Amino acid sequence: MTDVLLVVFVSILAGTATYYIGNIMKRSSVLGSALVVLASGIVFPSLFGPIGSTLAVVAATASYAGMVSKENVTSLFEMVLVGAITGLIFIAATPAFLGVGGKLGTIAAISCLSFRGLKQVLFSLSAKMKGKTNKNEQMELAGLTQQRSRVA
Amino acid sequence: MKNMRWVGLALFIMTGIGLVVNSSWGQTSAWVVLLVMLAVCYTYGLLTHCTNHLSCVKENTMPSTKSALLIIFLATFAASLTWFLNHEMGLGPIVASGLVGVMAGSLLAPAHAGPVYTASFVGMSASLVVASLSLSIVTGFVVGVIIVATMPVFAGIGGKGGTTAATAVVVTRTFLNYFSS
Numbered sequence: 129m130t131d132v133l134l135v136v137f138v139s140i141l142a143g144t145a146t147y148y149i150g151n152i153m154k155r156s157s158v159l160g161s162a163l164v165v166l167a168s169g170i171v172f173p174s175l176f177g178p179i180g181s182t183l184a185v186v187a188a189t190a191s192y193a194g195m196v197s198k199e200n201v202t203s204l205f206e207m208v209l210v211g212a213i214t215g216l217i218f219i220a221a222t223p224a225f226l227g228v229g230g231k232l233g234t235i236a237a238i239s240c241l242s243f244r245g246l247k248q249v250l251f252s253l254s255a256k257m258k259g260k261t262n263k264n265e266q267m268e269l270a271g272l273t274q275q276r277s278r279v280a
Numbered sequence: 281m282k283n284m285r286w287v288g289l290a291l292f293i294m295t296g297i298g299l300v301v302n303s304s305w306g307q308t309s310a311w312v313v314l315l316v317m318l319a320v321c322y323t324y325g326l327l328t329h330c331t332n333h334l335s336c337v338k339e340n341t342m343p344s345t346k347s348a349l350l351i352i353f354l355a356t357f358a359a360s361l362t363w364f365l366n367h368e369m370g371l372g373p374i375v376a377s378g379l380v381g382v383m384a385g386s387l388l389a390p391a392h393a394g395p396v397y398t399a400s401f402v403g404m405s406a407s408l409v410v411a412s413l414s415l416s417i418v419t420g421f422v423v424g425v426i427i428v429a430t431m432p433v434f435a436g437i438g439g440k441g442g443t444t445a446a447t448a449v450v451v452t453r454t455f456l457n458y459f460s461s
């Protein structure tokens with residue numbers, strides 16, 4: 129469980145750092161991601177020993193997700209959620225596509241699109257609920273108006 | 281070229297779904313449930329993205345021949361350089377790709393930095409998958425072609441580059457395995 133939390137934490141950190149450099153500081157997202165990847169590749173193995181290499185790979189994966197455009201992930205908070213999703217998919221996808229270059233980016237793309245899908249679903253549900261609430265209010269208003277006209 | 285974009289989009293989708301399905305094998309039930317939920321959200325997100333950006337596969341906006349050739353050359357170079365740094369110099373895939381990405385992001389225009397960084401992901405492949413420098417050159421060429429052909433597809437989605445690279449690696453290996461058997 130600790131490993132899962134650590135992976136998710138590093139994923140959130142790396143993803144938001146790359147998103148911040150690319151979308152908030154308005155620098156090149158390639159440069160942002162590459163800096164995060166390079167820094168994590170050097171720092172994590174030195175600081176954390178054997179698990180450090182894995183954390184560097186996690187950070188790289190999340191940094192690719194952090195290259196997402198502001199159109200698809202509109203805020204730093206949303207990027208935190210994408211980072212968390214990326215960390216979870218990274219763990220789940222450990223045995224898949226072994227040794228295939230681009231696997232990490234594919235995980236990042238799945239994370240971004242999954243988040244987008246989840247956001248759309250929640251937005252649609254929220255809109256339907258608001259639609260029902262408005263309809264109920266309108267019906268109540270219609271009922272009150274009829275009562276007033278009868279009294280008058 | 282428009283047909284290539286549809287092919288590219290289909291390959292990207294298959295690569296993503298392939299990863300999710302491959303990840304589900306031999307997993308505990310909790311992880312399978314999570315993967316299924318993510319697969320549903322992924323599919324829905326993919327459909328809305330494709331619907332909103334359908335023009336990206338229909339538009340006839342292609343880079344000029346000169347620009348396309350330059351991108352393919354840079355991609356081939358980047359893939360092989362990253363492979364060299366990764367396996368021959370022993371820097372490992374993360375540092376190798378990071379170095380190439382920092383150089384690309386600092387020295388090249390964004391239109392070229394992106395393809396170079398994407399191609400560097402090919403060079404991150406394990407030696408079991410891309411076994412030699414010459415194979416990394418071939419795969420780099422393939423990823424360059426895919427980058428040019430599918431430029432507006434999945435635009436703005438983080439991880440598009442990696443998906444492109446994974447697609448190129450899988451396609452190249454499939455072709456080579458087919459012709460060598």
